[in-house]
Amino acid sequence: MDFAFTPEQELVRSSLEEFCAREMPREKVREWDETVDFVPEELWKKMAELGFFAFSVPAEYGGEGADMVTAMAAFEVLSKYSTAVALGVGATVGFGARTVNELGTEEQKRDILPRLARGEVKFSLGLTEPAGGTDILGAISTYAVRDGDDYVINGQKIYITGAHKADYISTMVITDRENPKRSRALSTFLVPTDLEGLEIRTIPKVGCHACAACEVFYQDVRVPASSLVGTLNNGWYEMLSTLNPERIGVAMISLGLAEAVFEDCLAYAKERRAFGKPIGQFMAIQHYLANMATEIELARNLVYKCAWLCDNGFPYHVEASMAKMYASDVALRAATTGMEIFAGYGYTMECDMQRYWRDSQQMVFSPISQEMSRNFIAQCFGLPKSF
Numbered sequence: 037m038d039f040a041f042t043p044e045q046e047l048v049r050s051s052l053e054e055f056c057a058r059e060m061p062r063e064k065v066r067e068w069d070e071t072v073d074f075v076p077e078e079l080w081k082k083m084a085e086l087g088f089f090a091f092s093v094p095a096e097y098g099g100e101g102a103d104m105v106t107a108m109a110a111f112e113v114l115s116k117y118s119t120a121v122a123l124g125v126g127a128t129v130g131f132g133a134r135t136v137n138e139l140g141t142e143e144q145k146r147d148i149l150p151r152l153a154r155g156e157v158k159f160s161l162g163l164t165e166p167a168g169g170t171d172i173l174g175a176i177s178t179y180a181v182r183d184g185d186d187y188v189i190n191g192q193k194i195y196i197t198g199a200h201k202a203d204y205i206s207t208m209v210i211t212d213r214e215n216p217k218r219s220r221a222l223s224t225f226l227v228p229t230d231l232e233g234l235e236i237r238t239i240p241k242v243g244c245h246a247c248a249a250c251e252v253f254y255q256d257v258r259v260p261a262s263s264l265v266g267t268l269n270n271g272w273y274e275m276l277s278t279l280n281p282e283r284i285g286v287a288m289i290s291l292g293l294a295e296a297v298f299e300d301c302l303a304y305a306k307e308r309r310a311f312g313k314p315i316g317q318f319m320a321i322q323h324y325l326a327n328m329a330t331e332i333e334l335a336r337n338l339v340y341k342c343a344w345l346c347d348n349g350f351p352y353h354v355e356a357s358m359a360k361m362y363a364s365d366v367a368l369r370a371a372t373t374g375m376e377i378f379a380g381y382g383y384t385m386e387c388d389m390q391r392y393w394r395d396s397q398q399m400v401f402s403p404i405s406q407e408m409s410r411n412f413i414a415q416c417f418g419l420p421k422s423f
């Protein structure tokens with residue numbers, strides 16, 4: 037068993053650390069939280085120049101084809117600096133590079149992946165609908181009907197991360213309305229966002245401000261049949277292959293957030309004084325920090341183990357759900373404890389702790405709620421479906 041990063045992974049981490057310290061200092065991340073609704077274009081371009089997007093694309097399509105452990109090592113560094121930025125770039129890496137690479141035709145790969153590796157295209161995933169995100173199969177009503185060489189899409193998606201800046205929304209729709217088995221009736225289309233009939237509106241939300249979520253309306257949106265990604269009517273099962281890596285990614289983003297909280301709390305515990313001593317001398321504060329550090333270590337081991345299982349061809353769907361569930365709980369608990377440690381100052385908008393606290397809420401229910409993660413894990417151990 038080897039817990040060390042390879043020299044290449046260490047290099048990725050140190051160059052990204054240097055990049056983030058230079059391009060994403062605290063003042064900028066705070067400013068973005070207050071003023072922008074997506075990863076600033078200038079930062080996106082600089083990340084592309086650094087080769088960040090090339091990581092997720094195989095070498096034959098102009099990328100560097102990094103494995104999951106290396107990709108997660110990079111996301112750990114990035115997420116410590118900004119949850120919103122990590123989520124924004126994560127959507128393109130997860131729903132663009134992975135979807136096209138795993139499910140796309142040769143033509144789609146040649147068209148999209150080299151541009152994605154250069155940071156020239158952005159992606160979103162359009163799965164959730166207003167009737168519900170947990171019970172997707174029961175809630176989905178957006179549909180596509182074949183018309184000559186095209187499909188015509190009608191319906192609505194909700195909470196779609198980064199759709200307002202995306203070039204493509206990987207949109208899941210019903211393509212066989214006659215089939216009572218919904219899981220056999222869905223397909224995914226790469227829908228360009230400049231099409232007539234598509235309307236996108238951002239939704240004001242509590243946290244992760246620099247990565248907005250959107251409502252997306254499809255009214256007679258016409259896409260060529262060639263924009264189908266994967267197999268007609270088998271989209272549900274194929275999409276699952278991108279949802280497990282997404283859970284590892286969100287687990288890592290949660291972990292990065294928890295690590296940022298811990299570092300700030302540790303520094304504050306040494307600096308803030310009460311009763312003539314640094315508050316870090318009080319046992320209560322020490323125990324808060326010890327618990328936080330232990331949970332972070334556990335989450336870190338689980339997330340990297342998932343990435344390792346994925347890289348080495350082992351099943352990892354149970355561990356990916358555990359990692360998402362546990363790491364997002366750890367982030368939420370850390371940020372809540374951080375608010376106690378920072379007390380009055382933590383409640384002010386000039387302190388980063390309130391941002392961590394707001395941001396941590398998003399990972400709790402998205403992309404899958406804690407309750408549904410637990411249902412799934414229990415079922416994987418042979419217990420009956422509880423719903």
Ligand SMILES: Cc1cc2nc3c(=O)[nH]c(=O)nc-3n(C[C@H](O)[C@H](O)[C@H](O)COP(=O)(O)OP(=O)(O)OC[C@H]3O[C@@H](n4cnc5c(N)ncnc54)[C@H](O)[C@@H]3O)c2cc1C
Pocket residue numbers: 160161162163164167168169170171194195196197198241249398401402403404405406407408411422423
């Ligand atoms: C900011 C943000 C970004 C998002 N980004 C995207 C995106 O990019 N693309 C996308 O497609 N979606 C996205 N989502 C949607 C997200 O995946 C859903 O919000 C999530 O799956 C939960 O669905 P819901 O909010 O409809 O909750 P609901 O499904 O309404 O659930 C409500 C509550 O009921 C519980 N519940 C439901 N069923 C069960 C059950 N069987 N057992 C126990 N408890 C149950 C849930 O756990 C939850 O606590 C995003 C959401 C937000 C808010």
